[in-house]
Amino acid sequence: EKGGYEHFMLKEIHEQPRAIREATAARIQGGQVVLRDLNMTDQQIRDINKIFIVACGSSYHVGMVGKYNLERMLRRSVEVCLASEFRYSDPIVGKGDLVIVISQSGETLDTMAALREAKRRGAHILSIVNVVGSSIARESHTVLYTWAGPEIAVATTKAYSTQMAVLNLLGLYFSQVMGTLDHEVYSAMVRGIEKLPEQMERILEQAEHIHDIAKRCAGREDVFFIGRNLDYALSLEGSLKLKEISYIHSEAYASGELKHGTISLIEDGTLVIALGTYTPLFDKAMSNVVEVQARGAQVLALTTESHAGEMGKRVPMLMTIPDTEEMLLPQLGVVPLQLLSYYIALERGCDIDKPRNLAKSVTVE
Numbered sequence: 453e454k455g456g457y458e459h460f461m462l463k464e465i466h467e468q469p470r471a472i473r474e475a476t477a478a479r480i481q482g483g484q485v486v487l488r489d490l491n492m493t494d495q496q497i498r499d500i501n502k503i504f505i506v507a508c509g510s511s512y513h514v515g516m517v518g519k520y521n522l523e524r525m526l527r528r529s530v531e532v533c534l535a536s537e538f539r540y541s542d543p544i545v546g547k548g549d550l551v552i553v554i555s556q557s558g559e560t561l562d563t564m565a566a567l568r569e570a571k572r573r574g575a576h577i578l579s580i581v582n583v584v585g586s587s588i589a590r591e592s593h594t595v596l597y598t599w600a601g602p603e604i605a606v607a608t609t610k611a612y613s614t615q616m617a618v619l620n621l622l623g624l625y626f627s628q629v630m631g632t633l634d635h636e637v638y639s640a641m642v643r644g645i646e647k648l649p650e651q652m653e654r655i656l657e658q659a660e661h662i663h664d665i666a667k668r669c670a671g672r673e674d675v676f677f678i679g680r681n682l683d684y685a686l687s688l689e690g691s692l693k694l695k696e697i698s699y700i701h702s703e704a705y706a707s708g709e710l711k712h713g714t715i716s717l718i719e720d721g722t723l724v725i726a727l728g729t730y731t732p733l734f735d736k737a738m739s740n741v742v743e744v745q746a747r748g749a750q751v752l753a754l755t756t757e758s759h760a761g762e763m764g765k766r767v768p769m770l771m772t773i774p775d776t777e778e779m780l781l782p783q784l785g786v787v788p789l790q791l792l793s794y795y796i797a798l799e800r801g802c803d804i805d806k807p808r809n810l811a812k813s814v815t816v817e
């Protein structure tokens with residue numbers, strides 16, 4: 453049932469090219485995003501007042517990426533909320549507002565409670581869910597399924613990727629109705645999404661290289677992930693993946709925050725995983741690398757093929773992803789981070805598919 457893979461997690465990492473194709477191919481026709489399952493009229497979309505994204509864990513991290521991308525595509529502010537906080541915050545949400553709920557299982561208790569609270573106050577609930585017919589799907593006004601297939605490993609991989617893909621499609625679709633995105637950017641995004649499966653395959657071919665890096669990192673007890681903008685959103689997921697399956701203490705920081713406290717923790721030999729995929733801020737990413745190296749950090753960097761030469765001059769431990777549209781970088785960037793966590797956990801002999809204290813579906817508070 454593991455299809456020849458040692459763990460479900462590795463199998464599911466490798467299923468991502470197919471899962472992304474399933475989630476997107478039928479929703480793109482002749483260069484246009486077509487969402488047949490979106491039962492909202494153009495008028496309803498144009499009339500959307502506030503936009504919220506509500507979720508837990510990795511699904512919340514998708515929401516972080518979604519905030520950057522939807523704000524850019526729609527030029528509207530988007531609030532991302534942890535479901536466990538939203539539900540008790542007496543949220544300022546109501547009629548005319550759109551609440552995007554993200555959940556793989558569709559059964560997460562806090563997410564469900566947040567959904568009910570927003571619904572009770574009159575908001576339109578649009579959920580992005582993997583498990584068909586799950587409670588969250590049933591209670592939503594609109595459901596967009598991720599079509600990732602069953603996810604068995606506790607640590608999410610293909611659900612995360614497909615949630616992000618669906619959120620990007622939703623943003624593109626709304627941008628068309630709202631008339632907010634430059635036509636060129638829209639078309640480039642659609643072409644970029646169509647190329648993702650093949651580009652993911654190329655990243656998966658680097659598995660052995662990433663395994664070698666993992667062997668060098670597996671003995672650490674503290675790791676810091678840093679990044680800016682979309683790389684910051686991605687660092688949250690990279691850090692969570694690592695800590696949940698390898699039990700290494702790991703933290704994600706917005707690079708610009710280093711100087712406001714965290715840099716005091718960097719000493720000789722501290723491992724810093726520097727994300728430098730987001731092209732517009734590549735120079736900033738480089739200067740943060742130099743800054744932590746000056747304090748003795750050992751850096752592992754993630755960047756795009758076109759920046760690998762420059763990053764490689766400063767950083768010997770390097771993982772690369774193919775170049776793509778800016779807003780799609782986390783779709784590719786997450787794959788090497790998943791592999792890295794997987795191989796580090798493997799080297800440490802951890803119970804990868806069932807990490808201690810964790811459940812696949814969190815139906816208690």
Ligand code: F6R
Nearest residue numbers: 509510511555556557560607608
């Ligand atoms: C981490 C992970 C969890 C889930 C979270 C929400 O790998 O899987 O953080 O993302 O428990 O679960 P869903 O998406 O089912 O609501």
